[in-house]
Amino acid sequence: MFKAIFCAAAVLTLEIFPAAAADQTWSTFNGDLMAQKYSTATEITPANVKNLKIAWQVHTGDMSTKAFGVPAETYFEATPIFVNNTVYIGTPFYRIYALAPDTGKVKWVFNPHEQLKALTQPGMKSRGVAYWQADQPVAGKPCQKIVYIGTMTAKLYAVDADSGKACSNFAKDGVLDIDQWNTAKGTWPLSILQPPTVYRNMLIIGWGGKDWAIGRHAPAGNVFGVDAQTGQLKWTFNVLPPEAVKNSGTANVWASMSVDPKTGIVYLPVSSPSPNYWGGNRKEPLPYATSITALDAMTGKVVWSRQLVHHDIWDFDNNSAPVLVDIRKDGKTIPALVQSTKQGFLFVLNRTNGEPIYPITERPIPKSDIPGEQSSPTEPFEDIPEPTVPAKWPGTFWLADLVSLGQCSRDVKRMRLEGRFTPPSLQGSIEYPGTTGGVEWGGGAVDPIRGIYVVNNSYTAQIYQLLKRTDYDAKTKGKSPDEIADYFPQTGTPYGVYIHNFFNWMGMACWAPPYGAISAYDLSTGKQLWKKPFGQLQYWGFYMPKSWGSITIGAPVITKSGLIFIGGSMDSRVRAIDMKTGNELWKAQVDAPSVAIPSVYTYKGKEYVVFSAGGNPLLTSRISDQVVAFALP
Amino acid sequence: MSASFLEAYGVAMGNTLSEDWMQSRNSSTYGAWLVIIAAIVGFLVSLVAYFTPHGPIADSWGALLVLVSTALMLVALFLISRVAIPRWFFGLLEVLIVIDILCTGVCAYFLEAHVLLFFMAVALLGCILYVWRVSPRVSAG
Numbered sequence: 001m002f003k004a005i006f007c008a009a010a011v012l013t014l015e016i017f018p019a020a021a022a023d024q025t026w027s028t029f030n031g032d033l034m035a036q037k038y039s040t041a042t043e044i045t046p047a048n049v050k051n052l053k054i055a056w057q058v059h060t061g062d063m064s065t066k067a068f069g070v071p072a073e074t075y076f077e078a079t080p081i082f083v084n085n086t087v088y089i090g091t092p093f094y095r096i097y098a099l100a101p102d103t104g105k106v107k108w109v110f111n112p113h114e115q116l117k118a119l120t121q122p123g124m125k126s127r128g129v130a131y132w133q134a135d136q137p138v139a140g141k142p143c144q145k146i147v148y149i150g151t152m153t154a155k156l157y158a159v160d161a162d163s164g165k166a167c168s169n170f171a172k173d174g175v176l177d178i179d180q181w182n183t184a185k186g187t188w189p190l191s192i193l194q195p196p197t198v199y200r201n202m203l204i205i206g207w208g209g210k211d212w213a214i215g216r217h218a219p220a221g222n223v224f225g226v227d228a229q230t231g232q233l234k235w236t237f238n239v240l241p242p243e244a245v246k247n248s249g250t251a252n253v254w255a256s257m258s259v260d261p262k263t264g265i266v267y268l269p270v271s272s273p274s275p276n277y278w279g280g281n282r283k284e285p286l287p288y289a290t291s292i293t294a295l296d297a298m299t300g301k302v303v304w305s306r307q308l309v310h311h312d313i314w315d316f317d318n319n320s321a322p323v324l325v326d327i328r329k330d331g332k333t334i335p336a337l338v339q340s341t342k343q344g345f346l347f348v349l350n351r352t353n354g355e356p357i358y359p360i361t362e363r364p365i366p367k368s369d370i371p372g373e374q375s376s377p378t379e380p381f382e383d384i385p386e387p388t389v390p391a392k393w394p395g396t397f398w399l400a401d402l403v404s405l406g407q408c409s410r411d412v413k414r415m416r417l418e419g420r421f422t423p424p425s426l427q428g429s430i431e432y433p434g435t436t437g438g439v440e441w442g443g444g445a446v447d448p449i450r451g452i453y454v455v456n457n458s459y460t461a462q463i464y465q466l467l468k469r470t471d472y473d474a475k476t477k478g479k480s481p482d483e484i485a486d487y488f489p490q491t492g493t494p495y496g497v498y499i500h501n502f503f504n505w506m507g508m509a510c511w512a513p514p515y516g517a518i519s520a521y522d523l524s525t526g527k528q529l530w531k532k533p534f535g536q537l538q539y540w541g542f543y544m545p546k547s548w549g550s551i552t553i554g555a556p557v558i559t560k561s562g563l564i565f566i567g568g569s570m571d572s573r574v575r576a577i578d579m580k581t582g583n584e585l586w587k588a589q590v591d592a593p594s595v596a597i598p599s600v601y602t603y604k605g606k607e608y609v610v611f612s613a614g615g616n617p618l619l620t621s622r623i624s625d626q627v628v629a630f631a632l633p
Numbered sequence: 634m635s636a637s638f639l640e641a642y643g644v645a646m647g648n649t650l651s652e653d654w655m656q657s658r659n660s661s662t663y664g665a666w667l668v669i670i671a672a673i674v675g676f677l678v679s680l681v682a683y684f685t686p687h688g689p690i691a692d693s694w695g696a697l698l699v700l701v702s703t704a705l706m707l708v709a710l711f712l713i714s715r716v717a718i719p720r721w722f723f724g725l726l727e728v729l730i731v732i733d734i735l736c737t738g739v740c741a742y743f744l745e746a747h748v749l750l751f752f753m754a755v756a757l758l759g760c761i762l763y764v765w766r767v768s769p770r771v772s773a774g
Contacts, residue, residue, distance in 0.1 A: 540693050540694035540695045541689075541690035541693025541694060541695025541696050541744050542695045542740070542743040542744055543743055543744070543745050571689075572689065589687075589688075589689050590687075591687040592687075624687065626687075
């Protein structure tokens with residue numbers, strides 16, 4: 001009798017609390033293949049989130065401020081992934097840390113002893129690691145579970161997930177040289193800063209470069225499908241037509257991708273072609289450039305593609321993985337994707353065919369007056385959902401203008417400022433938003449049950465000024481790299497380019513606040529549910545008013561209990577926000593701005609929220625190597 | 634601030650200015666000591682804020698500013714309480730102390746250094762108490 005009651009109770013317990021039986025993983029950069037950044041964890045709720053405390057923290061030691069012989073600063077932008085009962089994280093020195101999920105105790109560290117030079121980026125950068133495991137892992141056999149990390153030198157390392165030892169069967173002694181497929185060797189390496197996308201036994205690999213530097217003969221932005229166990233190349237997707245490669249390049253996929261596991265389609269956010277800001281040498285149609293392109297993940301064949309910027313001369317790369325979600329609209333369930341963009345648009349497409357779910361209209365844009373340039377007469381616009389950045393210029397910030405004795409307003413009068421897609425010009429064009437966004441590479445998150453999409457965005461204004469080659473050479477000749485950090489040569493073209501934030505001499509933004517926000521949208525109607533200033537700016541230690549918000553990098557994650565967790569603010573704080581209202585419910589200080597996507601997982605029934613607090617040297621001098629996990633006491 | 638503040642220290646009591654300040658503690662002890670204690674605590678809080686590794690305002694110009702401003706406040710308080718100084722300088726220091734308290738308080742507000750802000754409010758309260766307690770005697774004298 002007792003045994004029967006016990007068994008019944010056990011069965012009932014398992015029925016009621018099935019989630020407690022299995023840990024909830026965060027297995028990819030975006031949480032899952034669909035890039036939803038959503039966790040079904042429910043232990044931490046809006047009611048108890050205020051009680052969160054640090055559960056553990058680790059300092060990887062991989063951080064540089066250009067001191068101690070390391071020549072470049074670090075950009076630690078890695079999502080800590082949780083899978084195989086382990087938290088894995090990649091560092092800007094391209095090391096992999098394997099950590100115990102409940103204590104942060106280091107299980108092993110893999111060190112590829114990579115060269116620490118900023119070959120293609122302003123500093124050393126990593127967005128972390130990817131994970132693969134065999135369908136039926138054989139016990140005792142190495143490399144049945146593999147962690148991958150890429151490097152700026154175009155190497156992809158495969159490491160046994162349990163031991164941290166290199167997988168010798170993968171490529172050559174566990175290292176795949178992606179640069180062997182570089183179409184323009186000697187320009188720059190195909191830097192693997194974003195971890196590969198893993199689908200079944202396939203690694204889908206894009207890369208990053210410096211497409212602002214070279215105008216002609218830059219590497220073509222090809223994407224590679226590689227066997228996850230052997231490193232053997234299975235397919236290549238040529239983003240650019242062969243004839244275009246002679247005069248252009250890139251249109252690469254440097255951001256994360258998403259995969260629909262039901263259909264096996266991988267969605268690529270394709271970036272702009274090179275050179276970024278003058279397209280006189282690439283007037284032919286480049287249909288995949290600055291597009292969302294859907295490929296069969298196993299073959300690399302194109303399923304559909306939709307260009308989101310025609311003849312891109314603004315560096316409006318598609319910069320984040322499309323978020324895949326099924327939305328209920330007009331009584332139907334539609335397989336959709338949401339693509340956030342640098343220009344602040346949120347394109348909602350049917351992910352089976354690329355057709356818009358909410359209208360996309362082609363509208364005329366200002367014409368370029370640069371000799372040799374031929375800007376597109378129209379560009380795609382969307383109104384629903386409401387763009388994260390309004391089309392209207394917010395006006396000159398009176399305080400910045402006052403402090404600069406009218407410099408800001410004089411610049412506004414002097415330069416081209418004609419709304420979205422104002423073309424780069426010789427006198428300088430004010431872009432609002434500029435290439436820094438809008439929405440950055442983290443993209444948005446979605447609650448697939450409630451059908452609510454959440455995204456953080458910046459409001460930035462930048463000045464794009466093309467310089468005739470002779471002027472460019474005169475301005476940059478003999479200057480140190482730091483002095484000409486905002487000048488980009490676009491070699492092989494008649495123009496270099498000077499791009500900088502629209503600041504006054506004191507470094508104050510010349511455009512009126514706010515500078516950052518977070519919004520929620522009902523995807524079934526496209527309506528904005530709420531929008532709030534997000535984060536706080538901090539200059540010299542002083543916090544600016546909350547209503548200004550902060551320039552924001554990174555992304556939100558959502559939990560089933562109705563919480564949004566997000567770093568992303570320049571004040572080195574991480575936050576929890578109420579999904580219903582957008583109100584801040586909790587915040588905590590971390591070592592540096594957490595410009596990475598946090599991860600949420602459960603281990604032995606306990607929920608953890610983990611942030612990488614690495615900072616961003618372009619925005620703040622405060623950088624760190626901290627990985628910090630929060631949990632309820 | 635004040636003629637009455639100045640008079641309260643020097644003219645009315647008929648002593649050296651620094652002695653006046655000390656003696657004036659007899660009548661407005663609480664106010665004076667509040668200012669001193671608040672300045673000491675403010676300095677220590679600023680010191681900790683500036684040097685705490687990875688603290689919210691660690692190693693920032695703002696934290697350095699309040700560290701210097703509270704240090705200057707202490708120096709000024711020491712001068713007017715312990716050193717024989719000319720009357721005009723005494724009055725100037727009093728004015729500067731109040732300005733220092735206000736500016737440090739504003740900085741503390743924007744630094745979100747709540748403890749420092751609290752103690753600057755305490756210091757200001759000390760000043761007000763001081764003036765309030767001394768003034769009636771000046772009038773009577």
